[in-house]
Amino acid sequence: MDILKKIEQYRSQEEKLRWEGTFADYLKLVKEKPWVAQSAHSRIYNMIRDAGVEEENGNKVYSFFSHEMFGLEEALEKLVEEYFHPAAKRLDVRKRILLLMGPVSGGKSTLVTMLKRGLEAYSRGDRGAVYAIKGCPMHEDPLHLIPQHLRDDFYKEYGIRVEGNLSPLNTMRLEEEYGGRIEDVLIERIFLSEDKRVGIGTFSPSDPKSQDIADLTGSIDFSTIAEYGSESDPRAYRFDGELNKANRGLMEFQEMLKCDEKFLWHLLSLTQEGNFKAGRFALISADELIVAHTNETEYRSFISNKKNEALHSRIIVMPVPYNLKVSQEERIYEKMIRDSDVADVHIAPHTLKVAAMFTVLTRLREPKRGDIDLLKKMRLYDGENVEGYNSSDLNELKKEYQDEGMSGIDPRYVINRISSTIIRKKVPSINALDVLRSLKEGLDQHPSITQDLREKYLNFISVARKEYDEMAKKEVQKAFVYSYEESAKTLMDNYLDNVEAFCNKSKLRDPLTGEEINPDEKLMRSIEEQIGISENAKKAFREEILIRISALARKGKRFDYRSHARLREAIQKKLFADLKDVVKITTSAKTPDEQQLKKINEVVARLIDEHGYNSTSANELLRYVGSLLNR
Ligand SMILES: Nc1ncnc2c1ncn2[C@@H]1O[C@H](COP(=O)(O)OP(=O)(O)O)[C@@H](O)[C@H]1O
Numbered sequence: 001m002d003i004l005k006k007i008e009q010y011r012s013q014e015e016k017l018r019w020e021g022t023f024a025d026y027l028k029l030v031k032e033k034p035w036v037a038q039s040a041h042s043r044i045y046n047m048i049r050d051a052g053v054e055e056e057n058g059n060k061v062y063s064f065f066s067h068e069m070f071g072l073e074e075a076l077e078k079l080v081e082e083y084f085h086p087a088a089k090r091l092d093v094r095k096r097i098l099l100l101m102g103p104v105s106g107g108k109s110t111l112v113t114m115l116k117r118g119l120e121a122y123s124r125g126d127r128g129a130v131y132a133i134k135g136c137p138m139h140e141d142p143l144h145l146i147p148q149h150l151r152d153d154f155y156k157e158y159g160i161r162v163e164g165n166l167s168p169l170n171t172m173r174l175e176e177e178y179g180g181r182i183e184d185v186l187i188e189r190i191f192l193s194e195d196k197r198v199g200i201g202t203f204s205p206s207d208p209k210s211q212d213i214a215d216l217t218g219s220i221d222f223s224t225i226a227e228y229g230s231e232s233d234p235r236a237y238r239f240d241g242e243l244n245k246a247n248r249g250l251m252e253f254q255e256m257l258k259c260d261e262k263f264l265w266h267l268l269s270l271t272q273e274g275n276f277k278a279g280r281f282a283l284i285s286a287d288e289l290i291v292a293h294t295n296e297t298e299y300r301s302f303i304s305n306k307k308n309e310a311l312h313s314r315i316i317v318m319p320v321p322y323n324l325k326v327s328q329e330e331r332i333y334e335k336m337i338r339d340s341d342v343a344d345v346h347i348a349p350h351t352l353k354v355a356a357m358f359t360v361l362t363r364l365r366e367p368k369r370g371d372i373d374l375l376k377k378m379r380l381y382d383g384e385n386v387e388g389y390n391s392s393d394l395n396e397l398k399k400e401y402q403d404e405g406m407s408g409i410d411p412r413y414v415i416n417r418i419s420s421t422i423i424r425k426k427v428p429s430i431n432a433l434d435v436l437r438s439l440k441e442g443l444d445q446h447p448s449i450t451q452d453l454r455e456k457y458l459n460f461i462s463v464a465r466k467e468y469d470e471m472a473k474k475e476v477q478k479a480f481v482y483s484y485e486e487s488a489k490t491l492m493d494n495y496l497d498n499v500e501a502f503c504n505k506s507k508l509r510d511p512l513t514g515e516e517i518n519p520d521e522k523l524m525r526s527i528e529e530q531i532g533i534s535e536n537a538k539k540a541f542r543e544e545i546l547i548r549i550s551a552l553a554r555k556g557k558r559f560d561y562r563s564h565a566r567l568r569e570a571i572q573k574k575l576f577a578d579l580k581d582v583v584k585i586t587t588s589a590k591t592p593d594e595q596q597l598k599k600i601n602e603v604v605a606r607l608i609d610e611h612g613y614n615s616t617s618a619n620e621l622l623r624y625v626g627s628l629l630n631r
């Protein structure tokens with residue numbers, strides 16, 4: 001479908017969603033769908049719930065977050081259950097400012113953005129529908145129209161508690177435009193949108209010292225004062241501060257703790273009573289989530305300042321630590337790369353995993369238990385099976401530190417190193433070694449790393465490197481495995497033919513020329529030596545095998561390479577030794593012969609077809625494993 005069609009379709013959908021009616025109509029709607037009258041906090045909570053909740057290892061996993069936030073299940077569960085859930089129930093926490101505290105690039109902004117985009121979408125659905133007094137710049141809650149003295153009756157009839165007073169502007173409009181007839185006041189459905197400044201706002205302070213509160217709470221409109229005659233006429237006031245505009249939804253307060261404390265005091269009444277002061281008017285009730293973010297250092301210095309005490313208790317702090325699971329860290333990189341302009345670069349298998357190992361190691365604290373090292377802890381955290389340990393060990397480890405994940409290397413750093421590797425390498429293909437090298441170089445340029453920390457991190461790089469070496473070797477062996485069974489069988493048959501000829505003192509026939517040839521002593525010994533059979537013992541070994549073959553034959557069974565454990569081991573070792581040679585050759589032979597070349601191509605093809613490499617990275621892997629085997 002072309003884009004113009006889609007635009008048109010979207011418009012007509014929006015058209016269908018629109019609703020306008022009188023307050024009397026609205027009350028009917030509230031009877032039918034009481035949830036339209038829910039508070040902003042409750043709407044956010046339900047938005048998260050409605051997306052689906054799953055149980056995983058005793059943790060709640062919210063689908064709302066899980067497609068974009070990785071490895072933060074515990075932090076998110078705390079956030080939802082300890083903040084949004086009680087806030088949705090109108091408990092006092094909802095008036096507090098939600099402060100997300102965590103290290104740089106740990107996903108705080110991402111989380112807030114998800115809530116914003118989520119609300120925009122949710123308000124277009126039935127369960128998230130929002131209604132407001134028509135023409136109100138703050139999209140005021142229609143139920144505020146119900147006079148205080150009737151609210152108990154309203155509660156009895158509708159089961160809904162109304163909080164907050166009708167704003168000065170709408171109080172005046174009610175008189176002027178509707179002659180006091182509440183039931184006639186026009187109500188409309190609104191759609192939250194940050195772009196249109198409806199119910200979603202972002203406040204980022206300009207100069208923290210000279211910040212004007214008007215940016216938050218609006219200001220006098222000098223062009224209309226003359227018309228209305230007085231500064232205290234609400235019609236001469238522009239309710240267009242960020243707090244006004246974000247009413248009914250959410251306001252993100254960027255760099256909040258960098259603001260001057262006097263400025264922040266303006267927030268006190270908001271966080272105590274749920275209302276704020278604008279101009280010369282009576283207090284304005286606000287129905288919105290205020291969410292800010294900060295890092296640990298900034299937060300510590302904020303609470304150590306006595307002057308901030310009052311505000312301090314009006315803030316609820318939720319930690320957003322770094323992810324501590326290697327596999328989830330890989331997903332973070334995958335996502336960041338997908339969204340970047342290097343998305344089409346080939347990244348060899350294991351590359352992101354190895355980078356993630358390094359990163360997670362920098363974030364983990366040394367286990368207090370002596371029997372577990374950092375690498376094992378890393379594995380346990382990622383849900384791997386580590387021999388000798390189980391989930392209670394894992395829980396014990398987690399309990400050792402309450403504040404793990406608040407420091408270490410951030411994902412953006414890794415992505416930046418990956419990008420710079422890509423730019424430098426000129427081939428659109430990178431591997432684990434490229435990235436480890438780049439991470440290492442980056443440590444020299446990293447401004448905030450002390451010498452001690454640098455040493456520690458360099459050590460983690462070599463730990464990750466060792467892990468990679470093992471993975472690389474296995475990968476190459478695996479690439480040979482496809483032909484393994486066949487090769488093992490061929491080698492075994494060849495060996496048995498020779499053993500038979502040897503024991504019977506007969507000759508073999510060359511399959512090509514038909515010539516008679518002697519048993520291939522060199523071949524037989526090369527296999528037998530793998531399991532330490534001496535020159536003196538070889539005859540007995542060969543005879544024993546022949547006996548085994550005939551014994552099996554009498555029972556109508558065939559001898560194959562699995563029939564004899566020691567021989568099987570010898571064959572396997574021989575194959576791997578040969579394989580080692582083949583790989584070595586790829587690195588050492590400047591001009592491989594036809595046979596070698598064929599083998600190399602075969603393995604490369606398998607690495608590409610079955611293991612996710614491209615020809616550059618497959619060849620790089622072979623060369624690297626060759627050099628490892630040559631050591
Ligand atoms: N746990 C995580 N899950 C998914 N993405 C993450 C996570 N942590 C960091 N990121 C990614 O890292 C980048 C920086 O995150 P951001 O939200 O800007 O961090 P902050 O605001 O905490 O500094 C973003 O691209 C974000 O998607």
Ligand SMILES: [Mg+2]
Pocket residue numbers: 105108109110
């Ligand atoms: Mg941020």
